Amino acid sequence: MTTPLPAAQPVQHNHLSPLLTDLYQLTMMHGYWRNAMHEQSAVFDVYFRRNPYDGGYAVWAGLEPVLEYVLGLHFDADSLAYLGSLELFEPAFLKALEGWRFSGSIESFPEGSAVFPHEPLLTVRAPLWEAQLIETALLNTLNFQTLIASKAARCVSVMGNGTLVEFGTRRAQGPDGALGAARAAYIGGAAATSNVLAGQRFGLPVVGTHAHAWVESFPDELSAFRAYAALHPDTTTLLLDTIDTLASGLPNAVTVARELREQGHELRAVRLDSGDLAYLSRRVRSALDAAGFPGVKIMASNDLSEEVIQSVIREGGRLDLYAVGTQLVTGGGPGGGALGGVYKLAELAGTLRMKLTGDPSKTSLPGAKRVWRGVNAEGEFVWDVIGLDTDTRPPSPGERVSDPSNPLKSSRLPAGLDWHNPRQVVVAGGQRVQSPETLQAVQARARAELSRLPEGTLRLLNPHTYRVSLSGALQASRDALIGQLQSDLHG
Secondary structure (H helix, E strand, O other), rough: OOOOOOOOOOOOOOOOOOOOOOOOHHHHHHHHHHOOOOOEEEEEEEEOOOHHHHHEEEEEHHHHHHHHHHHHHOOOEEEEEEEEOOOOHHHHHHHHHHOOOOOEEEOOOOOEEOOOEEEEEEEEEHHHHHHHHOOOHHHHHHHHHHHHHHHHHHHHHHHOOEEEEEEEHHHHHHHHHHHHHHHHHHHHOOOOEEEEEHHHOOOOOOOOOOOOOHHHHOOOOOHHHHHHHHOOOOEEEOOOOOOHHHHHHHHHHHHHHHHHHOOOOOOOOOEEOOOOOOHHHHHHHHHHHHHOOOOOOEEEEOOOHHHHHHHHOOOOOOOOEEEEEEHOOOOOOOHHHHHHHHEEEEEEEEOOOOOOOOOHOOOOOOOEEEEEEEEEEOOOEEEEEEEOOOOOOOOOOOOEEOOOOOEEEEEEOOOEEEEEEOEEEEEOOOOOOOOOOOOOHHHHHHHHHHHHOHHHHOOOOOOOOOOEEOOHHHHHHHHHHHHHHHHHHOO
């Protein structure tokens, strides 16, 4: 059963509490305030170092919830009373928090963009204590929703003409996880969700079949099928495997399909929830076609993942709808589980800042930056270059650029690329500068951007590595700051 897509409109969400943060954010804020540093202008970048699932890309998601959170954030009386009860903070500091509001700016890739390791996906420019407070909730939202959107896109990439539906609410990490996963899965390409609250809150189509308990509650399977079809004569999907998929569920579904047609209706779909999905779907498709019901869709559930879906298709499976649950909403699978997005200080009071570590791959990039995306004559994304924000000229053919995690590995940029800045300012002076987008628009962007990636980037195994490099000026700035820090260390 499927509901029609409602008219798209922005949906207001409940503002999150400022206490949804790590304690050290608040103790650092206290320290900044105590040392009269809290109003210094800071620049922080969000980025990740490795694509999820060892894949070739990620789908950027979670921006709209982050903006709603940041722009609605404030300390109410209950929050301040609790902080006071911890006996960690001076009363004057808590008093200062009464008027706390985010007043800075945010620049970001649009939601639904194809993004890659090391590049600044979102940049916060704000007074230090403002930028510090929002880190935890910001990463919590962006890391999770980007992970799930990327997982959904991976599933869609192997389905061919199949359709993805999100069926994972019961296995998600709590109510908030279920809602965020439904939203992100839609961005990544899901057509609908089983989560009714997500349907209401985000304007998503909702879908459903029936459970095994429905069949078990009736005297026999055929009676159960007939009762459900009578209730939803134009939107019925029948679950075939409560007793025996081929010997019982399938023939009973065909019987009900004939009865619905005699009454002027059509059975919409049948669902497989166990067994060899490739074999069973072939048998079910053959039987439905032979009985005169080629339009009845076949849905599968049963702990699907992108690898399972790809295997079923390779083995000749005849599925139309893929109800992906646990693996999708939990971000499960090799290389999944969590996106390692980080939030690093890049500049403070006009002075460059960076994290220097013994692992070169974890050394951060200093200073305010911009991203240039190179597009070839065919409209394909080819190369991203991270440069200094002060360098407003696009990269030049032949310019030498370096690998972000290995400065000894460098390349020269090819000719014939059209360079543009894929990021945009979404908040300025603590105010939105753009209206919220519908999720339908965000999903369309994701689909379009993934279609423009180089061949092999969407491949599940050993994907093409999309090129992301540092400009010569940024690499020189990074090298100079590393030299300075090492010199200061050794005297």
